[in-house]
Amino acid sequence: MILVIMRMLATIVDILVFFIVIIGFFVFAVPILGEESAVSVVALLVVAIAVPSLLQYPFMKVGQTIGKAFFGLHIVSTNEGRAITPFVVFHREVIAKVMSCYLICIPVLFGKIGPHEVMTETRVKRI
Numbered sequence: 001m002i003l004v005i006m007r008m009l010a011t012i013v014d015i016l017v018f019f020i021v022i023i024g025f026f027v028f029a030v031p032i033l034g035e036e037s038a039v040s041v042v043a044l045l046v047v048a049i050a051v052p053s054l055l056q057y058p059f060m061k062v063g064q065t066i067g068k069a070f071f072g073l074h075i076v077s078t079n080e081g082r083a084i085t086p087f088v089v090f091h092r093e094v095i096a097k098v099m100s101c102y103l104i105c106i107p108v109l110f111g112k113i114g115p116h117e118v119m120t121e122t123r124v125k126r127i
Helices: 002-033 038-060 066-070 086-104 115-120
Strands: 073-077 122-126
Touching (some): 002 122, 038 066, 038 086
16 A cells, blocks of 8 residues: 555656646746747747656666655566666656556556556566
8 A cells, every 4th residue: 555655656746847847947938938939839848848858867767757766666577578778667657657547547546557557567666
């Protein structure tokens, strides 16, 4: 049960990092670029994707995210021959979670394997 709570809190930390970057963009960059310019829209898309990914990249190299590192969690492979690379972590945390977990992630609340873990052949454990 404690692992489930830690996982949920780690996800909240990761989401907060994303929102802090977006809010920072609106507070600092939009006034400079102009509120209704096409440059602002393109810049927001680039910032929304690139900056959180770049912040997370050093953690992804060791099988974590900022939130997981904060709570002492680590992503491990359930496939013996597969290493946990930054791409695997990105795929798990961004693509697979958005596709599955935010829509049908009820099993994780009960300590079961989530669809994002099945898709990426990973699981989370405490360090």
